[in-house]
Amino acid sequence: MASSKTITVEVDDVSYTDDVEPRLLLVQYLRERLGKTGTLVGCDTTNCGACTVHLDGVSVKSCTMLAVQADGHQVTTIEGMATDGRLAPLQEAFHQCHALQCGFCTPGMIMQSASLLTENPHPSEQEIRDGLEGNLCRCTGYQNIVAAVRSVADGTVYGDSGVSTTVGETETAGVS
Amino acid sequence: MTATTEVGGTGASRPEVGKARLRKEDRHLVTGRSRFTDNMVLPGMLHLAMVRSPFAHAKITAVDTAAAKSSPGVVAVLTGADVAGEQGSVPNVWPITPEQKGPDHPSIAVDEVAFAGEVVAVIVARTAAAARDAVELVDVSYDELPVVMDLEEAFTDKVLAHTSLESNLSATWVFDSAEAGTGSSVQEAIDNAEVLIERTFYQQRLIPAFMEPRSIVVDPTGEQVTMWSSTQVPHIARLMVALTLGIPESKVRVIAPDVGGGFGGKLQVVPEEFITVMAARRTGKPCKYTETRSESLQAGHHGRAQVQRLKLAARKDGTVTGLSVNLLADMGAYLGLIGSGIPILGAFMYNGIYKFPAYRLECNNIFTNKAWTGAYRGAGRPEATFAVERMMDELATELGMDPLAVRETNWIRHEEFPFTTVAGLEYDTGNYEAATSKAVDHFDYEGLRAEQKRRRDANDPVQLGIGVSTFTEMCGLAPSRVLGALNYAAGGWEHAQVRVLPTGNIEVVTGTSPHGQGHETAWSQLVADKLGVPFENVEVLHGDTQISQRGLDTYGSRSLVVGGMAVLAAADKVIEKAKAVAAHLMEASEEDIEFVNGSFTVKGTEQSTAFGDVAFATFSAHNLPDGFEPNLDSDATFDPANFSYPHGTHLAAIEVDTETGHVGILKYVCVDDVGVVVNPLLVEGQVHGGLAQGIAQALYEEAVYDDAGTLVTGSFVDYLVPGAADLPHYITARTETPATSNQLGAKGVGEAGTIASTPAIVNGILDAVRHLGVKDIKMPCTPSRVWHALEEAKTTGGVR
Numbered sequence: 001m002a003s004s005k006t007i008t009v010e011v012d013d014v015s016y017t018d019d020v021e022p023r024l025l026l027v028q029y030l031r032e033r034l035g036k037t038g039t040l041v042g043c044d045t046t047n048c049g050a051c052t053v054h055l056d057g058v059s060v061k062s063c064t065m066l067a068v069q070a071d072g073h074q075v076t077t078i079e080g081m082a083t084d085g086r087l088a089p090l091q092e093a094f095h096q097c098h099a100l101q102c103g104f105c106t107p108g109m110i111m112q113s114a115s116l117l118t119e120n121p122h123p124s125e126q127e128i129r130d131g132l133e134g135n136l137c138r139c140t141g142y143q144n145i146v147a148a149v150r151s152v153a154d155g156t157v158y159g160d161s162g163v164s165t166t167v168g169e170t171e172t173a174g175v176s
Numbered sequence: 177m178t179a180t181t182e183v184g185g186t187g188a189s190r191p192e193v194g195k196a197r198l199r200k201e202d203r204h205l206v207t208g209r210s211r212f213t214d215n216m217v218l219p220g221m222l223h224l225a226m227v228r229s230p231f232a233h234a235k236i237t238a239v240d241t242a243a244a245k246s247s248p249g250v251v252a253v254l255t256g257a258d259v260a261g262e263q264g265s266v267p268n269v270w271p272i273t274p275e276q277k278g279p280d281h282p283s284i285a286v287d288e289v290a291f292a293g294e295v296v297a298v299i300v301a302r303t304a305a306a307a308r309d310a311v312e313l314v315d316v317s318y319d320e321l322p323v324v325m326d327l328e329e330a331f332t333d334k335v336l337a338h339t340s341l342e343s344n345l346s347a348t349w350v351f352d353s354a355e356a357g358t359g360s361s362v363q364e365a366i367d368n369a370e371v372l373i374e375r376t377f378y379q380q381r382l383i384p385a386f387m388e389p390r391s392i393v394v395d396p397t398g399e400q401v402t403m404w405s406s407t408q409v410p411h412i413a414r415l416m417v418a419l420t421l422g423i424p425e426s427k428v429r430v431i432a433p434d435v436g437g438g439f440g441g442k443l444q445v446v447p448e449e450f451i452t453v454m455a456a457r458r459t460g461k462p463c464k465y466t467e468t469r470s471e472s473l474q475a476g477h478h479g480r481a482q483v484q485r486l487k488l489a490a491r492k493d494g495t496v497t498g499l500s501v502n503l504l505a506d507m508g509a510y511l512g513l514i515g516s517g518i519p520i521l522g523a524f525m526y527n528g529i530y531k532f533p534a535y536r537l538e539c540n541n542i543f544t545n546k547a548w549t550g551a552y553r554g555a556g557r558p559e560a561t562f563a564v565e566r567m568m569d570e571l572a573t574e575l576g577m578d579p580l581a582v583r584e585t586n587w588i589r590h591e592e593f594p595f596t597t598v599a600g601l602e603y604d605t606g607n608y609e610a611a612t613s614k615a616v617d618h619f620d621y622e623g624l625r626a627e628q629k630r631r632r633d634a635n636d637p638v639q640l641g642i643g644v645s646t647f648t649e650m651c652g653l654a655p656s657r658v659l660g661a662l663n664y665a666a667g668g669w670e671h672a673q674v675r676v677l678p679t680g681n682i683e684v685v686t687g688t689s690p691h692g693q694g695h696e697t698a699w700s701q702l703v704a705d706k707l708g709v710p711f712e713n714v715e716v717l718h719g720d721t722q723i724s725q726r727g728l729d730t731y732g733s734r735s736l737v738v739g740g741m742a743v744l745a746a747a748d749k750v751i752e753k754a755k756a757v758a759a760h761l762m763e764a765s766e767e768d769i770e771f772v773n774g775s776f777t778v779k780g781t782e783q784s785t786a787f788g789d790v791a792f793a794t795f796s797a798h799n800l801p802d803g804f805e806p807n808l809d810s811d812a813t814f815d816p817a818n819f820s821y822p823h824g825t826h827l828a829a830i831e832v833d834t835e836t837g838h839v840g841i842l843k844y845v846c847v848d849d850v851g852v853v854v855n856p857l858l859v860e861g862q863v864h865g866g867l868a869q870g871i872a873q874a875l876y877e878e879a880v881y882d883d884a885g886t887l888v889t890g891s892f893v894d895y896l897v898p899g900a901a902d903l904p905h906y907i908t909a910r911t912e913t914p915a916t917s918n919q920l921g922a923k924g925v926g927e928a929g930t931i932a933s934t935p936a937i938v939n940g941i942l943d944a945v946r947h948l949g950v951k952d953i954k955m956p957c958t959p960s961r962v963w964h965a966l967e968e969a970k971t972t973g974g975v976r
Binding site for chain 1: 198199201202203205206207208209210212214215217305385386387388389434435436437439468469470691692693694857858860861862863864865866867868869891892893897899900901903905906929
């Protein structure tokens, strides 16, 4: 086994210095060493996006990076999104729009959506869908995830924005 | 329009049932404070990694574990021989016929492996990385055996999937309406048919592909075994662990914490669960096993995997006179927990929403050298619905009828309910006219037909098709009596407990075990209405066999219509008990007490006491009726008299690019009737997710093996779970025809979208290109398949 290397990484505004094996993936470092278990592992081929975090503000799949590559960088995980106990707008929007069911893809979806909105603050529906192509969800059919991202982009509360996902009496405008 | 305002009955002035409540479940999930099993760390925990067979069929001649045992961090290596006295056969609980055959199925293979991915040895190590490192060091010697991969070939028995069996046939199950007394003879219908349609459909293998790979943690403290597992069925898992490993049931506790999706895929008690228990008991340490996605795809259970041969007899006016179905169902290498029963769940649905007078189905369950099959969203019913809805389109084409008209000719009319079908089910309620008419309106059926004609006339390279699909399903499994008649080993009842805390706040314990469906929110709504307490004051507990002591868990859209009704029944008992206390406190007769808007009132007076006051009085026990136990908690078990029958009409406008074979969904409208709705938000979410999975079967997903038995689609690179850009915007609406088999009138919704959408999409594709000579396209209808079908039609030339 290769010798370990010392890295210093700022994760969710806290600096950590650790000895890590060079082969350790960033996601393993976050989950197993730092206990940041909000970042999840859904595949072993970088397809599902459940492990998405921000590296210096840009979304990356943390199963695709080695921990040593994060040395000297800033990482934000889902645990760093809510501040002072208040949900970030996307977290609130996912809740408001019923954009999660089992919730396993949700941290990755939120991190990717945040990155998408930084790059393109006013995406079209197609741009949102394209921007989430690397994140798989098996529960929601994506429609409500798209609506959540859209509602943050529009700066509106879902239901007042006209981003209705349905017709007829199933409209989900009621936010109780 | 709805019965929802009456449902609460006794409780709330502002009914919760019917309200789009945001979920109680979300906050910890959106903040990354989730409790998925793989997040768990216990002191001294060891990690497991599996050595899996690379061969689909082979004799194991030797397993050399010496090098692995001396690898750094390795604590133990287990082989099948090591645990020979301990591991019972992995259970199947559904012998669909008394003659059903199946191979012995040890959790760790002993002599023979029968599919690639079967566990041959297990590494137990101090870290997950050390365990994975040592996998490479186990030297297994195999003698390869011939494999049988193709289902139809397996039926010929030329190659056997197991050397221990004389045939690949597990069981043959037959339903004949003439013999059952539910209808007439299919053979007569076929002999006298004015029109006879014969088709064969292939239900490709699908993989449930829940997003959270399965994870298991076992703590073997003392004699007690505590297992956290990413399972849909903690109660069933507890029983199976006890029975399979010979541990007293009282020593086994199973906890399903946050579970990252199931879709039937986690309705399986898997070898890895038994293995993790065995490893923990042997080492005396907590053990964790988390599968990789590749392992999940390779060795988790698969769904569908059937060949359906159908004959539909009809008259020239479009009236169907009989349907004959011959099924080959691929069991894979082993019988899963309920895999053998999945095809026969579908057997009751091949008559769809129609008044077929004659019906016969023969199902042959066959072994192949592939991963086992089991429940996958809809479980048998999507296969049946696909076949009947495709046949109705074929009949319409044959007769030059509109596909909606041929359905209307045959469907059960609203005034004919309740209706006993040719398959022997009693459909309690339904209104196919209303759902269809609403779907047609939202879809702009006439407008799109006109556009279709325009494109055909213009020879547009992008052709338009309209896909029609109508469906019903039997859901809410129970009734126990019926499951027993089908030889399923267990019942289908569900249990709940409603606990009243001193403050009047409520804890609901449910035997169902959610994995994304939103039980905590929905059950809170049910109880808030019933007891007149605020939604926020209800806590829902589930997924731990020590807390929820009885239950049969979550699958088959049974949670609300069976489990939710148990909750309501338990709450009714709470009210009855509390009435006695309220009467005593107000010095009135119990018969004079009414429960209205959360308070007990003496009829015809102003005298009243709030539910919370009764709760506290019961807790303090200072002044109770003589002999009254100071406890309002109540249990109930619900076993419905009938299944529930959601139904709906789905319409899809499909664009097919005739130059590239690309299929696009221009518009998707579905109208589902799921009876009374507790929470429209949750219903809509279930419908959306279901649609995505059904559309995925039509267009994207297939588990593909090569001839040697290797799963070619062994990762998410090859197994195409659709992403956001691959799926359309859905237009969903509802009609509401309350069910009569439960007091709420709910029907269940989890599988509806999946069942209806696959035939809607494929019918739409064929409608777009049938005039070009294309007769059928196998699923998934990839651009390559569609393009080849178009090219073949050009060369064969015939326009139907």
